[in-house]
Amino acid sequence: MIAVHLSSDVRAAEHAYPVELAEGTLMARASFALATQVIRLLREADRPVVGARVVLLVGSGNNGGDALYAGAVLRGRGAQVDALLAGDRAHEAGLEALRKAGGRAHGWSPAAADVIAHADVILDGILGIGAKGALREPAATIVQRANDSTALRIAVDIPSGVDADTGAVLGLAFCADRTVTFAAIKPGLVVWPGMEFAGQVSTVDIGVNSALGRPIARCLEALDLVQCLPVPAFADHKYRRGVVGIAAGSAQYRGAALLCVAGALPARVGMVVYLDRGDAVAPTVIAAHPEVVVARDLREGRVHAWACGPGFTGSSDDQVAIEAILQQPVPVVLDAGALTAVAEAPELRALIRSRTAPTVLTPHEGEFSRLGGVIDDDRCTGAMDLARQLRAIVLLKGPGTVIAAPDGACFIDRAGTAALATAGSGDVLAGCLAGFLATAWAGGEITSDDDAAQAAAAACLVHGLAGQRAARSGHPTASGIAHQLGSVMWEDVTRPVDGARDAAVDRSSGTISR
Secondary structure, three states: OEEEOOHHHHHHHHHOOHHHHHHOHHHHHHHHHHHHHHHHHHHHOOOOOOOOEEEEEEOOOHHHHHHHHHHHHHHHOOOEEEEEEOOOOOOHHHHHHHHHOOOEEEEOOHHHHHHHHOOOEEEEEOOOOOOOOOOOOOHHHHHHHHHHOOOEEEEEOOOOOEOOOOOOEOOOOOOOOEEEEEOOEOHHHOOOOHHHHHOEEEEEOOOOHHHOOOOOEEEOOHHHHHHHOOOOOOOOOHHHHOEEEEEOOOOOOHHHHHHHHHHHOOOOOOEEEEEOOOOOOHHHHHHHOOOOEEEOOOOOOOOOEEEEOOOOOOOHHHHHHHHHHHOOOOOEEEOOHHHHHHHHOHHHHHHHHHOOOOEEEOOOHHHHHHOOOOOOOOHHHHHHHHHHHHOOEEEEOOOOOEEEOOOOOEEEOOOOOHHHOOOOHHHHHHHHHHHHHHHHHHOOOOOOHHHHHHHHHHHHHHHHHHHHHHHHHOOOOHHHHHHHHHHHHHHHOOOHHHHHHHOOEEOOOOEEOO
16 A cells, blocks of 8 residues: 655655754665666666766756756766756755766756757756746746657656646646655655656655655555455355445436446445336346346345446436435445435435445546535545535545545545546446445444545556456456456455556555556
8 A cells, every 4th residue: 555645744754854854865865766766767778877868957956956966876877967957056065966977067048958859868856846836937948848858757756847745737747757756655646637747656765754644645556455355255155245236227328227237246245236216227237137136125135335326317216216325324335316416405415424324425527516526726635625524435536536535534546547438437436336335344344434435445446457457458448347347356356466467556666657
């Protein structure tokens, strides 16, 4: 599990080691690790280190110092190193170290663009984790030239132009192939749109982690699923494994019911119960999934968690079903049409706030806004605020899906790809979410909203890994994603060694892949 920390946490942790900070020990560790990563990446690309043309984009702060010291190390290994200064001043000791090593420093001018154009590697050390707002000149022009280059682009700690705490990008930002970040992952590296500019993210331990405190969020790794989703025991029966209830679909949207059920079936549950609301959808579900049990009453089937809303059209029958399901003392996932109903009905929002069992809401950004959520370039804070307001777990869908619980737990999903942006994918996710919650609820593993949020994050991760598999197989459709859920659940998760194949983090290098 990857801890995500605010930039203020990292700075406070650094100042908890005042001697090391004052003596430059922390910068020495960071810059040496940065240089090591550059060497490693050059070798992976079958490029020689000796003679490699390395360009440092240098600002006035410590990020520029990290880049300059790393440049000095690389110059010592035979690389040609040029520093382009984006301002009137630079880190003095770092600049001196680079010059002593034989590196060159240049002030910015149009002629200096030639240095960027011929670079093999570009290190972005213009701005650090404390920077806010849009890039100013000449930084904006320098970054644009760097982005146009064919060089390997590496960001120091955070790509310049990306807000480290929110991921917001106002105008231009350095587009990195790799970001080497220090001490901890920052939200801007895993939250959209910043994640798009970070590339792969490698974390460097500079020796301050013990002072970091509580993270603002976490990212699950594929190997975490082994603990989140234990393999059923030999003596388990269907009720012990969990029963998931599905209230989805309509005469107009039968496919939503089919896809929601298809998302629930592979989720290690013992049984799926489909609620027949008298709209003739149930026969279609049974024809496609004969193992599903049909119920005409909420009291049937001993359900441990419900998925409600995919395919709902806003009818009065939908409102009745949503209200009745929210009155059940088990976890409930509200999706699609159910979210529209909640946005329009104050009484449903009041019912959600009064529930003792977890409620998971799954809005995309439009639904999020209708529910009263506000993002303002900060998806994590927006999701956490709405979760507290509604006393529910908010799963804000999109690139870097955020899962926020009302008591403060927050998870950010890293597995989602463009393959999930297809009609019906959300229906599959709703069923999978309810399935995970049913299994955990039946096993007594959910004792708080934080536990339920982690189960929801695990479902998002599995859904994302299934989307990756579906894309590789050439079937990136909702049905293709549902089909791949079983492979992820029973192969990757059951066999941790295989699960590491699709892991979001390469443990050997501490690298998060995009």
